[in-house]
Amino acid sequence: MAIQVRIPSVLRRQTNGEDMVLLDGVTLGEVLDGLEARYEGLRGKLRGPQGEIRRFVNIYINDEDIRLLSGPTTPVADGDEVTIIPAVAGG
Amino acid sequence: MSDVQGLKCRECGAVLPVGPRAICEECFGPLEVTYDYEGIRRRLDRDALQSRPRSMWRYRELLPIDGDDILGAEVGFTPLVRADRLATQLGVRALYIKNDAVNFPTLSFKDRVVSVALTKAREFGMTTVGCASTGNLANAVAAQGVRHGFDTCILVPHDLEEAKILGTTVFGARLVGVRGDYDQVNRLCSQIADRFGWGLVNVNLRPFYGEGSKTVGYEIAEQLGWRLPAHLVCCMAGGSLITKIAKAFDELKMFGWVEDAATRFHGAQAAGCNPIVTAVKDGSGEIKPVKANTIARSLAIGNPADGYYAARTIRESGGAAEDVTDAEIVDGIRLLASTEGIFTETAGGVTVAVARKLIAAGRIPRSEPIVLVITGNGLKTIDALQPTARPYPVIEPRLEAFEAAVGAEAASSISSTVASSSTFSPGAAPSGAPGAGRSSWQSR
Known part of the structure; x- marks a missing residue:
């Protein structure tokens, strides 16, 4: 078991077309570190220079927005699903 | 091309x-x-x-x-209505309703x-x-x-x-x-x-x-005789509309089609879903998502994609952001309906109620022209009103029954209507009357 990370199409050029990546980590931040280590092209896209998650990047752990949890320090466990999704307009 | x-x-x-x-x-x-x-x-x-x-x-x-x-x-070019009766209720001098509750074909912006x-x-x-x-x-x-x-x-x-x-x-x-x-x-x-x-x-x-929303702004300017209002109050869900009206006004100023007047943009949300209002009020400008819980379902977006820009538009214009409770939303719907004959949905109730709150608090001066953007139709959200629907008599089809149920009250109001219309002079007609308001705002 590991943590499943879902990649949106806008980032798949950097992941060689992969839409699902399996990674390990104890916190969300570690998972993102692992993601960027595997796909160097993602570095700087999800997180800004200070390591902050970019304003228009939405990340969910299972079904919960990480901004309603503890952001990058939110703990993750085997079997969790991390979903990265761009913001969508209102309706 | x-x-x-x-x-x-x-x-x-x-x-x-x-x-x-x-x-x-x-x-x-x-x-x-x-x-x-x-x-x-x-x-x-x-x-x-x-x-x-x-x-x-x-x-x-x-x-x-x-x-x-x-x-x-055929879409768009909805009425801009001079709302003198509502203006009197709110204690302001010049108030207009941009009425997208009657947009074609589905009655919303x-x-x-x-x-x-x-x-x-x-x-x-x-x-x-x-x-x-x-x-x-x-x-x-x-x-x-x-x-x-x-x-x-x-x-x-x-x-x-x-x-x-x-x-x-x-x-x-x-x-x-x-x-x-x-x-x-x-x-x-x-x-x-x-x-x-x-x-x-x-x-x-x-x-x-999103660019389609700019037309609300172009129309307001044109219908005001190529002028911009000093204040505009707009409800916010994803936050796009208020930024696009601001963009429209900026474009018109760039073209020299309107005077370089500064409009203050005021944003309205329900208290049960107010992430943009919070971002304006706490000064951060950053959106913290919320779990929405409000009767204004059309505004129930807890993670507004354009919230950051909406907050920026409001702050840079010198406007304010405010939220209102579900009870205030229903009051807002009733107030607009009973003064101007415009039945808006819960989102419009939010706009009216927030305008009232900002005027009462002095955030919108009473002497400056205000436009309220009404984005949707009340027939779509009648559920929100039913618990407080006004009771009315149900009678047998006989004159005696009518007199018993309505009688004296109706008779006295009929005679007062006759009395007041006989003393009506055209010059004193409220511009809420057909035609009168229109000519007065076009010639301003």
Whole structure:
């Protein structure tokens, strides 16, 4: 078991077309570190220079927005699903 | 020929060619349509607009389309009503209602954005269109999508108001209810757009869709006799509309079509879903998502994509943001209905109630012209009013029964109506009367 990370199409050029990546980590931040280590092209896209998650990047752990949890320090466990999704307009 | 230059990231400035995309590949920032404004200014004359049909498409050079095949040519140019009775109630001098509660064809401002999005979807060769919606957008995509021969797929929270469900399925559109709130529907839609390649109007057609909202601003300016109001109050869900009205005003100022007046933009939300108001009030400008819980379902977006820009528009204009309770929303609906004869949905109740609150608090001065943007129709959200519906007598069809039930009260009000109309002089007529208000704001 590991943590499943879902990649949106806008980032798949950097992941060689992969839409699902399996990674390990104890916190969300570690998972993102692992993601960027595997796909160097993602570095700087999800997180800004200070390591902050970019304003228009939405990340969910299972079904919960990480901004309603503890952001990058939110703990993750085997079997969790991390979903990265761009913001969508209102309706 | 097209005056559209491309799509530019609002965050990092990266430029991409026009296509069904909404997100910057560099930083995830939203893409915005850019125009050759110099070219438009050279070729388009303000006075030339006068002879064009009264629809939002009279401003077509300022909309992001490339061809001549416009879908929804009848949409927009809704009334701007001088609201003197409401102004008296609120204690202000000049108040106007931009009434998109009577927009064509589905009675909300969403008809505008869908008209642009579907025109663009046709240009892109798409055959299926859809959206994630809190209701009004679903209605608009269903009606216009079906009419223009698209297959449709519309996703909404499963527990929406009945009128908004029916107002989607009646057109024969494909509707999918999702067990979740709007933000979850939204997220699913983003994944669907990734997989199916459909034209989802507020996902991959978002840059074009959003531009349709600018026409609210152009129309307000033109209907005020090419003037801008000192104050504009607008409800906020995803936050796009208020930023697009501001963009429209900026463009008109750039063209020299209006005086360089500064409009203060005031944003309205329900207390049960107020992430943009919070971002303005706490001074951070950053959106912290909330779990929405309000009767204003059409505004129940806890994670507003354009919230950051909406907050910035408000703050930079010197405006305010405020929220109101569900009870205040219902009061707002009743106040607008009972003064101006305009029945708006819960979102409009939010706008009216917030305007009242900001005026009472001195945030909107009583002497300066105000426009309230009313975005949707009350017949779609009657559920919100039913618990407080006004009781009325039910009688047998006999005059005696009528006299017993209504009798003295009706008789006295009839005689007072006769008395007051006999003393009416044209000069003292409130400009809420047909024609009177119109001429007074056009000549200001």
